[in-house]
Amino acid sequence: MSAVHRALKTHFGFDKFRSQQQEDAVKAVLKGDRDVFVLMPTGAGKSLCYQLPALLASGITLVISPLIALIQDQVEHLKALNVPARSINSKLPSAERRQILADLESESPRLKLLYITPEMVASPSFQPCLSSLCARGLLAYLAVDEAHCVSQWGHDFRPDYLKLGDLRSRLQGVPCVALTATAPKRVQEDIERSLKLRSPLVFTTPVFRKNLKYDVIFRDLLPDPYVHLLAFAKEALGGNTAEKGCGIVYCRTRESCEEVAHKLTKLGIPAKPYHAGLKVGDRTESQTDWMADKVPVIVATISFGMGVDKANVRFVVHWNLAKSLASYYQESGRAGRDGLPSCCRIYYSPKDRDQLNFLIRKEISRKQEKRGSEKEQDKAPLMDFEAMVAFCEQEGCRHATISQFFGNPKPNCAGACDFCCDPRLVRAQLARAAALSTRTGPAQSAEPRGPFGFNPELYAGGRKGYGFERYDEEWGSEEDDSEKRKKEFGDLFRKQMSLRRMSDVAKETFVPPDADCMLRDASSQRIPRLTVKSREHCLSLLQECLTNHRGAAELSHSSDTLDQAVEIEHEIFRASKSANLYKASVLKRVSEMKKSAAASVAEEKQSESNEETATCSSSCQPLDGFTLASQVYSLKRKRVGAGFRGSSSLFQTAGDLLKNSQKETLATNKTPGDPICEEEEQVETGKTQKMKSDSSPIKAKTSTTSPLSSPSKKLTKKQQKLAEAAKDMRRISQYFGKKQVDTPQTKAGSVISEPEEEGSQNHTPLPNHTDLITKNSTSTDEESVTAVLLQKSPSAEETASRDGTPINTEITADRAVHGENHESDAQRKSPKQSHENGSPSPPVKRSRVMKDTKRVTFDPVVQETQFDTVNGDAAEISRKPVTLKEAADIVVRCLDPFYKKGKFATKICASLSFRR
Ligand SMILES: Nc1ncnc2c1ncn2[C@@H]1O[C@H](COP(=O)(O)OP(=O)(O)OP(=O)(O)O)[C@@H](O)[C@H]1O
Numbered sequence: 008m009s010a011v012h013r014a015l016k017t018h019f020g021f022d023k024f025r026s027q028q029q030e031d032a033v034k035a036v037l038k039g040d041r042d043v044f045v046l047m048p049t050g051a052g053k054s055l056c057y058q059l060p061a062l063l064a065s066g067i068t069l070v071i072s073p074l075i076a077l078i079q080d081q082v083e084h085l086k087a088l089n090v091p092a093r094s095i096n097s098k099l100p101s102a103e104r105r106q107i108l109a110d111l112e113s114e115s116p117r118l119k120l121l122y123i124t125p126e127m128v129a130s131p132s133f134q135p136c137l138s139s140l141c142a143r144g145l146l147a148y149l150a151v152d153e154a155h156c157v158s159q160w161g162h163d164f165r166p167d168y169l170k171l172g173d174l175r176s177r178l179q180g181v182p183c184v185a186l187t188a189t190a191p192k193r194v195q196e197d198i199e200r201s202l203k204l205r206s207p208l209v210f211t212t213p214v215f216r217k218n219l220k221y222d223v224i225f226r227d228l229l230p231d232p233y234v235h236l237l238a239f240a241k242e243a244l245g246g247n248t249a250e251k252g253c254g255i256v257y258c259r260t261r262e263s264c265e266e267v268a269h270k271l272t273k274l275g276i277p278a279k280p281y282h283a284g285l286k287v288g289d290r291t292e293s294q295t296d297w298m299a300d301k302v303p304v305i306v307a308t309i310s311f312g313m314g315v316d317k318a319n320v321r322f323v324v325h326w327n328l329a330k331s332l333a334s335y336y337q338e339s340g341r342a343g344r345d346g347l348p349s350c351c352r353i354y355y356s357p358k359d360r361d362q363l364n365f366l367i368r369k370e371i372s373r374k375q376e377k378r379g380s381e382k383e384q385d386k387a388p389l390m391d392f393e394a395m396v397a398f399c400e401q402e403g404c405r406h407a408t409i410s411q412f413f414g415n416p417k418p419n420c421a422g423a424c425d426f427c428c429d430p431r432l433v434r435a436q437l438a439r440a441a442a443l444s445t446r447t448g449p450a451q452s453a454e455p456r457g458p459f460g461f462n463p464e465l466y467a468g469g470r471k472g473y474g475f476e477r478y479d480e481e482w483g484s485e486e487d488d489s490e491k492r493k494k495e496f497g498d499l500f501r502k503q504m505s506l507r508r509m510s511d512v513a514k515e516t517f518v519p520p521d522a523d524c525m526l527r528d529a530s531s532q533r534i535p536r537l538t539v540k541s542r543e544h545c546l547s548l549l550q551e552c553l554t555n556h557r558g559a560a561e562l563s564h565s566s567d568t569l570d571q572a573v574e575i576e577h578e579i580f581r582a583s584k585s586a587n588l589y590k591a592s593v594l595k596r597v598s599e600m601k602k603s604a605a606a607s608v609a610e611e612k613q614s615e616s617n618e619e620t621a622t623c624s625s626s627c628q629p630l631d632g633f634t635l636a637s638q639v640y641s642l643k644r645k646r647v648g649a650g651f652r653g654s655s656s657l658f659q660t661a662g663d664l665l666k667n668s669q670k671e672t673l674a675t676n677k678t679p680g681d682p683i684c685e686e687e688e689q690v691e692t693g694k695t696q697k698m699k700s701d702s703s704p705i706k707a708k709t710s711t712t713s714p715l716s717s718p719s720k721k722l723t724k725k726q727q728k729l730a731e732a733a734k735d736m737r738r739i740s741q742y743f744g745k746k747q748v749d750t751p752q753t754k755a756g757s758v759i760s761e762p763e764e765e766g767s768q769n770h771t772p773l774p775n776h777t778d779l780i781t782k783n784s785t786s787t788d789e790e791s792v793t794a795v796l797l798q799k800s801p802s803a804e805e806t807a808s809r810d811g812t813p814i815n816t817e818i819t820a821d822r823a824v825h826g827e828n829h830e831s832d833a834q835r836k837s838p839k840q841s842h843e844n845g846s847p848s849p850p851v852k853r854s855r856v857m858k859d860t861k862r863v864t865f866d867p868v869v870q871e872t873q874f875d876t877v878n879g880d881a882a883e884i885s886r887k888p889v890t891l892k893e894a895a896d897i898v899v900r901c902l903d904p905f906y907k908k909g910k911f912a913t914k915i916c917a918s919l920s921f922r923r
Pocket residue numbers: 021022023024025026047048049050051052053054055188314316
């Protein structure tokens with residue numbers, strides 16, 4: 008046995024080389040007189056081609072790899088084999104880093120393989136170490152993994168890989184090993200040139216893998232694609248046989264990952280999603296379960312799979328098209344690494360093709376904009392994509408297409424693709440697809456079509472989340488903004504059209520700011536293609552965020568928020584280099600502000616709950632089993648969180664906002680005969696002295712004249728918008744008011760009983776299962792502001808959501824008027840019960856009395872544990888339930904200008920309860 012074979016066995020446990028190419032490559036690297044280029048398919052054992060020589064040579068092998076995750080994977084694998092391998096990367100704890108550097112600086116380092124990213128190897132901090140290793144002749148080899156990243160013609164070009172050319176120049180005399188699985192001829196030449204490989208020895212195995220069966224299914228022709236996928240997955244996994252296998256389904260978006268995983272699981276094959284939108288724990292769990300064969304199918308974005316080396320992958324499905332044939336070959340190549348028959352299928356859809364085409368063009372356009380010029384290489388992604396499309400739409404051997412793409416001779420497919428299996432079926436499918444596109448074509452052909460039948464209409468107002476992962480990341484936290492996207496698309500489309508006509512991209516002329524433009528440096532054209540309009544839009548976003556948290560009632564302070572927004576916007580403007588970075592920073596800031604506001608509210612709830620409990624016990628009469636709302640929540644304004652640089656402004660709650668709008672209602676809408684006003688007046692007259700004395704300084708402040716009612720002040724657009732929102736708030740309160748008036752059950756002194764409250768007596772509200780809801784009385788500033796603490800039954804809720812059954816929700820609008828305080832002995836009755844039985848409910852533990860209160864409960868599992876009294880003499884009235892949908896409709900309709908789309912409704916339905 009040769010030394011090489013012995014080392015192979017000792018260090019890696021392999022009896023023989025995987026292939027002749029692998030053995031030859033290892034021996035050539037060991038010889039060390041030439042650079043080596045290893046071009047082998049995924050899973051062919053390329054890593055061994057430098058790892059084994061590294062162990063046999065004296066000195067250290069520097070391995071360049073593009074991803075830290077990939078590096079960690081490799082290092083862990085080698086550590087497990089007792090191979091002295093380490094990595095220096097930004098995630099490394101400093102102690103470990105020092106240890107590694109100390110070893111590298113020692114006379115004879117123990118380390119044999121040092122993995123490093125191209126960024127790190129070029130970083131100034133690493134240079135002394137590198138120079139020292141070079142000077143002492145301690146570098147055995149330079150290995151460049153995933154070498155195709157160096158080529159701008161490649162599908163995964165990484166600019167930092169270009170720096171490796173300089174590195175190579177510095178490492179004169181150190182043999183270089185470049186490795187890749189996916190390099191068409193052009194890319195190979197690029198790699199050789201960029202890495203300055205000197206007439207390298209090239210070791211290549213044909214890309215053809217006879218154990219992989221390729222086929223393409225036109226998704227749009229299927230009656231139910233999910234059922235089709237299920238049948239395919241079942242068959243590929245071995246039907247009902249006990250043989251264990253697993254599969255990967257690649258999707259482009261997070262949404263599709265979730266959906267496909269859900270459908271498959273529902274239909275009978277457990278599947279887990281994997282994408283960047285998942286919490287790290289969930290993502291890891293998905294991967295671990297799949298790796299451990301606990302879950303047979305993983306439905307993932309393309310971020311999954313790099314470095315995943317699982318032998319028994321029986322199928323790889325592309326639910327969405329890959330962006331290039333090279334990517335597709337690499338991704339599909341994760342199947343059948345054990346050499347057993349495995350399937351690679353694409354569920355092809357022309358619509359999907361058009362979308363991807365659009366995104367690729369958009370990406371190219373973005374790059375060109377950033378660079379300010381066009382390059383020949385810009386065409387590469389489109390050409391690669393074109394090859395991918397041709398692969399799907401062709402009448403021919405799929406393996407032959409792949410081999411040709413990589414410059415290999417045509418292989419003997421022997422029925423390992425759908426076309427070679429049965430060309431008639433493929434032709435029939437193509438004919439049906441063509442017929443379908445002719446039928447649907449005219450409806451979509453209003454706009455000019457590109458080379459791939461690209462129809463821009465499909466993307467007008469395109470949904471967020473379409474595209475590569477990064478599109479998802481960039482805009483994931485923002486609301487849909489179809490108008491903005493339409494405009495964006497329009498711009499892009501025009502540019503694309505002019506590009507195709509080989510004309511220059513029209514330069515956007517700068518539109519100067521209006522005289523009353525609030526922006527600082529408004530006339531600056533420092534950032535190309537950042538318009539004043541865009542900046543103003545961003546300014547309004549920031550101001551909206553600030554104002555939303557402060558509340559509409561603080562319109563008198565809207566100039567503060569505007570000033571603050573102007574400052575923040577300007578700071579971002581100054582720090583940004585491009586329009587996209589600017590926009591991303593604004594969105595990031597907005598999201599930070601939202602997060603910090605939410606965090607501070609939660610914190611304050613907790614601290615104020617404690618604080619109020621302590622102080623209120625002396626001044627308030629304890630309720631039997633309930634805590635006064637004021638004990639759990641106060642309407643002290645919230646301090647702005649960390650997201651607001653240099654700001655100590657106070658926020659206002661939704662309750663404040665509602666209160667102000669309601670006050671305005673009274674001021675402007677109170678007309679004789681108006682049932683709502685009459686009711687409110689009735690309530691007002693019943694107010695006690697206690698309520699008056701309850702008026703806090705905050706309330707006094709919130710009752711100050713709103714600028715909305717000040718005609719002297721010219722309203723800004725923002726103020727007008729807020730005014731509208733306040734009116735809409737009023738409409739909501741009117742709606743509920745009307746409901747109350749309409750309901751025949753409205754009786755003074757009615758008592759509400761809720762059976763589940765019996766248990767709630769012992770419930771201590773937990774922060775994570777409680778929702779604090781602020782509420783404003785409907786009339787004057789002397790009304791007390793109350794809050795309801797709702798405690799949800801987590802199990803019931805979770806069960807409901809797990810089952811996919813909607814939580815049975817209802818709204819009960821309760822209003823207590825002129826009742827007496829029977830805290831200890833009054834009874835409560837469920838509105839439903841009362842309604843159905845028409846008879847008094849059985850005795851209950853306690854009752855509560857309220858004055859002028861309306862309670863909206865959306866969730867029957869929510870247990871109301873704490874109430875306040877507005878007046879000592881009040882009793883409750885049961886109300887006719889309002890459906891959740893009804894309430895949500897009103898909320899959405901009325902608050903749309905203020906809150907975006909369904910989010911408000913969701914939030915409000917999940918956690919809010921208004922009382923008045
Ligand atoms: N001589 C060998 N005998 C048996 N197994 C081997 C041999 N060489 C490598 N392998 C195994 O083959 C698998 C794939 O190896 P490796 O990860 O190096 O492939 P690769 O070509 O680098 O793939 P990728 O392109 O995905 O990085 C690994 O599990 C490795 O342990």
